[in-house]
Amino acid sequence: xxxxxxxxxxxxxxxxQLKLRDLMKHLPENVQQAIKDNDFxxxxxxxxxxxFYANETKVAIY
Amino acid sequence: MKNTLVIVGTGIKFMSHLTIEAKxxxxxxxxxxxxxxxxxxxxxxxxxxxxxxxxDNLYVKHLDRDENYHxxxxxxxxxxxxxxxxxxxxxxxxxxxxxxxxxxMEAARFSGHDVKVLPAISSEDxxxxxxxxxxxxxxxQSFESTDFLVYNREYDSSCHLxxxxxxxxxxxxxxxxHNPQNGLIILTNHLSRKYKLSHEIFLYEASQYPVLNxxxxxxxxRELPGANINRTTTLYVPPNIFKKPDPDYLKIxxxxxxxx
Numbered sequence: 001x002x003x004x005x006x007x008x009x010x011x012x013x014x015x016x017q018l019k020l021r022d023l024m025k026h027l028p029e030n031v032q033q034a035i036k037d038n039d040f041x042x043x044x045x046x047x048x049x050x051x052f053y054a055n056e057t058k059v060a061i062y
Numbered sequence: 063m064k065n066t067l068v069i070v071g072t073g074i075k076f077m078s079h080l081t082i083e084a085k086x087x088x089x090x091x092x093x094x095x096x097x098x099x100x101x102x103x104x105x106x107x108x109x110x111x112x113x114x115x116x117x118d119n120l121y122v123k124h125l126d127r128d129e130n131y132h133x134x135x136x137x138x139x140x141x142x143x144x145x146x147x148x149x150x151x152x153x154x155x156x157x158x159x160x161x162x163x164x165x166x167m168e169a170a171r172f173s174g175h176d177v178k179v180l181p182a183i184s185s186e187d188x189x190x191x192x193x194x195x196x197x198x199x200x201x202x203q204s205f206e207s208t209d210f211l212v213y214n215r216e217y218d219s220s221c222h223l224x225x226x227x228x229x230x231x232x233x234x235x236x237x238x239x240h241n242p243q244n245g246l247i248i249l250t251n252h253l254s255r256k257y258k259l260s261h262e263i264f265l266y267e268a269s270q271y272p273v274l275n276x277x278x279x280x281x282x283x284r285e286l287p288g289a290n291i292n293r294t295t296t297l298y299v300p301p302n303i304f305k306k307p308d309p310d311y312l313k314i315x316x317x318x319x320x321x322x
Contacts, residue, residue: 003102003105004102004105004106004109007076007077007102007271007272008077008106010271010272010273011075011076011077011078011272012077015273020273035271035274038274038275038277040267040269040270040271040274040277040294041292041294043270043271043274044099044100044101044270047100047101047102048101
């Protein structure tokens with residue numbers, strides 16, 4: 001399960017804490033920690049690093 | 063040739079806020095251009111429509127943000143001239159604090175193309191739900207923070223007050239590093255003309271991911287200059303006075319009732 005599948009699963013279901021913990025195991029550790037901290041900026045950074053963007057400009061858009 | 067530009071927003075929370083009509087347009091467009099700040103939804107867009115192209119590089123092409131917004135609009139228009147159905151995807155709501163899509167919409171209409179803009183969930187919508195306020199109760203005023211200060215906007219402190227982007231007050235360029243403190247000091251001084259320094263205000267950041275909670279911090283106005291805020295933080299200032307109804311209008315309303 002990749003990060004897209006992880007969040008899509010969360011968006012389309014109502015997982016209990018047990019399932020959530022189980023799903024979280026599929027994520028990189030830095031993203032897991034950022035989720036526990038509720039730190040959106042760190043989640044974005046972790047996802048970005050994990051998914052792709054080696055050849056793309058990382059831009060802070062707000 | 064008359065082509066069609068559809069401007070959509072992804073909402074704030076990954077996948078959860080994407081409307082069916084926005085999703086359908088992203089899937090079926092001949093070409094997709096996107097400007098979003100969340101990597102998971104970027105990836106989803108790229109997978110969903112293989113034509114999808116990021117506008118990130120144009121967003122940072124020049125130092126001046128407004129110059130880049132016009133550059134994006136020009137690029138969108140050039141693409142639209144050669145694309146029957148073009149979809150421009152923005153983060154959040156496509157016309158809320160999204161000047162590139164406003165410029166693109168205006169340029170496309172001026173050139174005779176069809177333009178459709180689809181509504182989406184903005185962070186203000188999330189704020190209403192998460193903090194639990196009704197903009198219809200006592201009214202609601204909403205300003206971009208720099209605009210609020212520079213134009214010394216008139217506002218009524220008996221209404222809900224929402225200030226966008228307090229973390230980038232005065233920032234005209236695309237600089238990544240910006241210390242928000244100076245702007246927050248100016249904003250605090252300005253607000254203290256109408257609110258006590260002990261007035262409780264909210265720092266708000268909508269949740270970007272399913273299951274996660276929004277970040278909501280209640281502080282006193284005097285604490286604002288030292289507050290830890292980021293570029294996506296919104297400031298909500300609750301009303302500080304209860305306004306009495308105007309007796310003349312009350313009388314008129316009662317007369318209307320009598321007529322009906």
